[in-house]
Amino acid sequence: xxxxxxxxxxxxxxxxxxxxxxxxxxxxxxxxxxxxxxxxxxxxxxxxxxxxxxxxxxxxxxxxxxxxxxxxxxxxxxxxxxxxxxxxxxxxxxxxxxxxxxxxxxxxxxxxxxxxxxxxxxxxxxxxxxxxxxxxxxxxxxxxxxxxxxxxxxxxxxxxxxxxxxxxxxxxxxxxxxxxxxxxxxxxxxxxxxxxxxxxxxxxxxxxxxxxxxxxxxxxxxxxxxxxxxxxxxxxxxxxxxxxxxxxxxxxxxxxxxxxxxxxxxxxxxxxxxxxxxxxxx
Amino acid sequence: xxxxxxxxxxxxxxxxxxxxxxxxxxxxxxxxxxxxxxxxxxxxxxxxxxxxxxxxxxxxxxxxxxxxxxxxxxxxxxxxxxxxxxxxxxxxxxxxxxxxxxxx
Numbered sequence: 001x002x003x004x005x006x007x008x009x010x011x012x013x014x015x016x017x018x019x020x021x022x023x024x025x026x027x028x029x030x031x032x033x034x035x036x037x038x039x040x041x042x043x044x045x046x047x048x049x050x051x052x053x054x055x056x057x058x059x060x061x062x063x064x065x066x067x068x069x070x071x072x073x074x075x076x077x078x079x080x081x082x083x084x085x086x087x088x089x090x091x092x093x094x095x096x097x098x099x100x101x102x103x104x105x106x107x108x109x110x111x112x113x114x115x116x117x118x119x120x121x122x123x124x125x126x127x128x129x130x131x132x133x134x135x136x137x138x139x140x141x142x143x144x145x146x147x148x149x150x151x152x153x154x155x156x157x158x159x160x161x162x163x164x165x166x167x168x169x170x171x172x173x174x175x176x177x178x179x180x181x182x183x184x185x186x187x188x189x190x191x192x193x194x195x196x197x198x199x200x201x202x203x204x205x206x207x208x209x210x211x212x213x214x215x216x217x218x219x220x221x222x223x224x225x226x227x228x229x230x231x232x233x234x235x236x237x238x239x240x241x242x243x244x245x246x247x248x249x250x251x252x253x254x255x256x257x258x259x260x261x262x263x264x265x266x267x268x269x270x271x272x273x274x275x276x277x278x279x280x281x282x
Numbered sequence: 283x284x285x286x287x288x289x290x291x292x293x294x295x296x297x298x299x300x301x302x303x304x305x306x307x308x309x310x311x312x313x314x315x316x317x318x319x320x321x322x323x324x325x326x327x328x329x330x331x332x333x334x335x336x337x338x339x340x341x342x343x344x345x346x347x348x349x350x351x352x353x354x355x356x357x358x359x360x361x362x363x364x365x366x367x368x369x370x371x372x373x374x375x376x377x378x379x380x381x382x383x384x385x386x
Contacts, residue, residue, distance in 0.1 A: 068297065070318050070329035077332050175324055 040210030042093050043114065044219050045155075046104070047209070047255060049089030050115035053105060054263070055136060056082030057270055058123055067126055074172060078133070081165040085158065092154045106274035110263045117254040118201035120263040124194065127187065130176040131194035137170035138232040139205045139225060146220035155218065174236045181240025188241065195237070196245050203250025205229070294319075299348040300326040302333075304340035312344050320345075 059079035066072035090101035118136060123129045144166055147159035180191040206222045206229075208214075214221045237244050253259065273280060297319040303312035315334050320326035326345040334340070354362060366372070 068319055068329075070320065070333055073336070074328065074332035077336065172328055175328065179321060179325070 039096065040213050041218065042096050044209045044213055045089050045093035047114045049086045049093065050113050051119050052082040052089065053086035054115045054119040054266065056086060057266060058119065061123055062129065078169050078172070081169070085162050085165070088158045092158065106271045110259050110267060111257040113259065113263060114257065115254050116201070116204040117251055117260055118198060118204065120254070120260060120266055121201065122262055125190055127180050127190035128194040128197070130173050130180065131191060131198055133169060133173035134177050134236060135198055135202050135233065137166055137173055139229050140166045141170050142225045142228040143220055143222065150219065151217040170232070177236055178240045181242040191240060192242050195242055199245040200249065200251045204252045204254060207252065207255045297321050300345040301348050301351060302330040303344040304334055305342040306340055312342065317348060
């Protein structure tokens, strides 16, 4: 992402001149993204942006650890697609709140993030990473496809770009999950374990956005995408010879800022430089 | 990373080598750009896309199993290629181009 805001670096310089530690001058959390006072549209943008940045960060963790050089590049490509989507969405949200994309990404603590919990779960093994990408992409593709017709020009433009990217993510994840599920006994077991473990986190993908935004045609209604999601997921699971888990109790909380313990650790790495050296630019 | 180049390594059996050909934006022909390891043709195409078209290089990709390529023997190089070295008249440089033709 780009450099920090002018005011943040000014605060840092002020600390240096006064000869005291920078801690007193750390920029406060941006007001608009504090708990409870985000407008509907900002919240809707943050949900999508946080989904993209957190999953993008998780995928970037594979860099240097992927099973094949080819897959290393594929995962990094997908991570960069997500980070690009997050930047565009944060820029759109920041236009409403007066913040930069960097303030939104680097200066919020875990309770201020609005990503679905499925995004922040640790990568697990390769099967878990691919099963998550499939489950998320099977939702994201119809979401962005519908959002291409948004009455908000900024969202429609982001959607037009994201739709093509997500279409490839879905294809990539599905091809891998099919081969893992229909592969060796071990790859089948790992793929089934991954789908079983992830299933309770899929319900949160469909949690509703602000009613008024949906009615104004600004964002698609996630709840209306269940059939499209199920069709994609079911067809892939059949080809992968995997069993679709029963729909039971679903995890939730991320959309309202109640996260797993994993998000804090992720943010510690994601935000380290801006937290340790507030206002630093490069 | 395991050695995936040895012919009998487990990796070469599960993810064999594929040669990648890309047709660029302006080019008419697919050109060889390198190779990828992949389990099958579909994944080889995806791997080629991910490795070789990250900067907008291509509009079309071919992948071919490396073991389907029949190659000339390097030891035959003199027999096959040296005889043409003395036949410079095969280059179209001995024709006089009439002035009316202009630049060719």
